[in-house]
Amino acid sequence: MQLVVARIGRAHGIKGEVTVEVRTDEPEARLAPGAVLATDPASTGPLTIETGRVHSGRLLLRFEGVRDRTAAEALRNTLLIAEVDPAELPEEEDEYYDHQLMDLDVVTKDGAEVGRITEISHLPSQDLFIVERPDGSEVMIPFVESIVTEIDLEEQRAVIDPPPGLIDDQAEIASSRDAAEDEDEGAGAGADGDRP
Structure with missing residues (x-):
């Protein structure tokens, strides 16, 4: 099952980082370095997360192959989609x-x-x-x-x-x-x- 886990926002800095609007309760698992995510539009991906960090309360990601502001800005408004096992349940009971x-x-x-x-x-x-x-x-x-x-x-x-x-x-x-x-x-x- 595919679930939208984030939406890419604007570019941050000049080295290819982007802000993301998180749409998952488990960003540390779904948006971790090494995660390969499908995209909407599909032609943009798949994208592999290279690094992630929090800056001023916002999550910043850098993807493999995205090295400058122009490439990062081209990803704006792309949805990031993770493949999730439908039987998987959240860690907390409620x-x-x-x-x-x-x-x-x-x-x-x-x-x-x-x-x-x-x-x-x-x-x-x-x-x-x-x-x-x-x-x-x-x-x-x-x-x-x-x-x-x-x-x-x-x-x-x-x-x-x-x-x-x-x-x-x-x-x-x-x-x-x-x-x-x-x-x-x-x-x-x-x-x-x-x-x-």
């Missing part, structure tokens, strides 16, 4: 690979159907399930323990306990600014009434 979560049915803890996971978005703060609802609309569900309470791979479903407003229009809207304005209006009416 972790999952994207391919395990794709197409899972999403239901609430009460059993109400929400939809099907069609995409997983990896953001800096958390991952999001993009869920296609039966009517064709989409809803984004944060993949956090307080909301996604169970992943059942045998039953092919994810059970969620959504807060109000996440999957419906029942959001409870309250802000401290609104409360402060209400208090000011009440105080202002009282003061105006006391004037002679």
Whole structure:
């Protein structure tokens, strides 16, 4: 099975290094020196990682045969694809690979159907399930323990306990600014009434 593990960004320096947007939870294994990766577009690869290092919080890679900025810049926006055994599981018990979560049915803890996971978005703060609802609309569900309470791979479903407003229009809207304005209006009416 092929999985996208990174996207090449812009060139870094003049010696062929590139920044990469990591799309795997195991970059130390998937993006290690010596790894041979397929690419999209296919004509760009395969690429063999020669070196890797972290600089200012970003992963920088250099590939065999890429020696200057021009060659590195030509790789920009290329997807890096690793061959992964479908039976392989993450090291941690409560972790999952994207391919395990794709197409899972999403239901609430009460059993109400929400939809099907069609995409997983990896953001800096958390991952999001993009869920296609039966009517064709989409809803984004944060993949956090307080909301996604169970992943059942045998039953092919994810059970969620959504807060109000996440999957419906029942959001409870309250802000401290609104409360402060209400208090000011009440105080202002009282003061105006006391004037002679």
